[in-house]
Amino acid sequence: xxICVLSMQRVPNFGSVLQSxxxxxxxxxxxxxxxxxDIQYNKEDDDLxxxxxxxxxxxxxxxxxxxxxxxxxxxxxxxxxIKRKSNKQDKxxxxxxxxxxxxxxPKEKYxxxxxxxxxxxxxxADTAWGFTTQLFGNVKQANHVVTYAASCGATRIEDLPENxxxxxxxxxxxxxxxxVRDDNTERFIEAVTGKxxxxxxxxxxxxxxxxxxxxxxxxxxxxxxxxIVYSYYNRINKMEEIKQxxxxxxxxxxxxxxxxxxxxxxxxxxxxxxFEALAAFRNAEFVVxxxxxxxxxxxxxxxxxxxxxxxxxxxxxxxxIEDLEIEQxxxxxxxxxxxxxxxxxxxxxxNALTIxxxxxxVEYLKRIIAQL
Numbered sequence: 001x002x003i004c005v006l007s008m009q010r011v012p013n014f015g016s017v018l019q020s021x022x023x024x025x026x027x028x029x030x031x032x033x034x035x036x037x038d039i040q041y042n043k044e045d046d047d048l049x050x051x052x053x054x055x056x057x058x059x060x061x062x063x064x065x066x067x068x069x070x071x072x073x074x075x076x077x078x079x080x081x082i083k084r085k086s087n088k089q090d091k092x093x094x095x096x097x098x099x100x101x102x103x104x105x106p107k108e109k110y111x112x113x114x115x116x117x118x119x120x121x122x123x124x125a126d127t128a129w130g131f132t133t134q135l136f137g138n139v140k141q142a143n144h145v146v147t148y149a150a151s152c153g154a155t156r157i158e159d160l161p162e163n164x165x166x167x168x169x170x171x172x173x174x175x176x177x178x179x180v181r182d183d184n185t186e187r188f189i190e191a192v193t194g195k196x197x198x199x200x201x202x203x204x205x206x207x208x209x210x211x212x213x214x215x216x217x218x219x220x221x222x223x224x225x226x227x228i229v230y231s232y233y234n235r236i237n238k239m240e241e242i243k244q245x246x247x248x249x250x251x252x253x254x255x256x257x258x259x260x261x262x263x264x265x266x267x268x269x270x271x272x273x274x275f276e277a278l279a280a281f282r283n284a285e286f287v288v289x290x291x292x293x294x295x296x297x298x299x300x301x302x303x304x305x306x307x308x309x310x311x312x313x314x315x316x317x318x319x320x321i322e323d324l325e326i327e328q329x330x331x332x333x334x335x336x337x338x339x340x341x342x343x344x345x346x347x348x349x350x351n352a353l354t355i356x357x358x359x360x361x362v363e364y365l366k367r368i369i370a371q372l
Contacts, residue, residue: 008118015293022207035104046130113142122153137174182319
């Protein structure tokens with residue numbers, strides 16, 4: 001069967017490309033041909049959300065660009081080096097998308113379109129494609145549309161304009177089966193459609209990357225003993241947070257490295273392929289993260305790790321932490337690094353959940369395909 005996947009594969013971060021790869025691998029192993037459909041900007045759709053998104057982002061980004069620049073300028077020398085490295089990393093992501101994932105021809109027809117995983121239903125994100133009902137089911141390239149482990153991020157149905165909700169509801173009518181990855185999205189689907197969505201793990205959780213990790217060598221790219229700081233672009237920028245991480249790493253003789261999105265205060269920003277990044281998580285002495293996929297990478301591969309709670313992603317992180325049963329690695333701030341460092345990661349638990357989750361995913365996909 002020819003399947004196109006509509007996801008966040010063009011977003012340049014390790015979580016987006018690896019969740020795409022993991023779903024593709026599951027489908028390939030089931031005997032299907034898979035490629036990824038690029039998201040198309042739709043002005044008519046996006047115009048409905050402009051005022052809402054503007055108000056939402058202004059609330060989430062109080063302080064404005066000047067306050068961010070002041071924080072960044074403290075590390076002006078690092079910034080110049082990191083900019084060059086970031087450009088290189090973006091090229092690595094771009095090559096992976098084209099050569100490993102594969103891009104679908106939008107002029108062709110496919111037997112099935114799977115929307116997901118990742119935050120495909122996020123109406124508030126500031127993206128190149130904006131708000132488009134293509135992500136909510138208006139897919140011309142396939143006669144049958146379903147979702148897998150989809151998420152709406154921080155979007156709440158009660159906050160959206162009525163005309164946007166109506167448009168989403170119309171688009172959702174094209175989707176026969178809903179699979180989501182978190183509580184908030186489950187409520188979102190039920191509020192719009194009246195249907196109960198199935199819950200599944202993000203593809204990175206169920207993904208088997210062992211062969212890919214074993215195929216790469218990172219010994220010359222990483223320090224001997226290191227701590228990964230994995231976050232969004234320069235999000236860890238408060239002096240108190242930085243000092244707590246630096247002090248902790250000095251005590252344990254760990255070199256601080258960042259990968260994916262840079263933190264301006266970290267000099268050693270690594271440029272890695274997606275599979276090398278997973279190897280880096282596996283070899284790290286400690287990981288500090290405040291992201292969804294950073295938590296999954298850590299739970300699956302890291303020796304020790306901590307996930308820091310953030311108001312902006314609390315809903316999806318709460319669901320993930322509970323689903324993976326890793327509450328002991330979850331902290332409200334950076335003051336408990338030493339305490340959590342003493343907790344060794346029990347990978348037997350996540351390994352069992354991975355196998356169970358993969359079986360449920362295959363069962364869900366087989367059931368859908370059998371109905372076509």
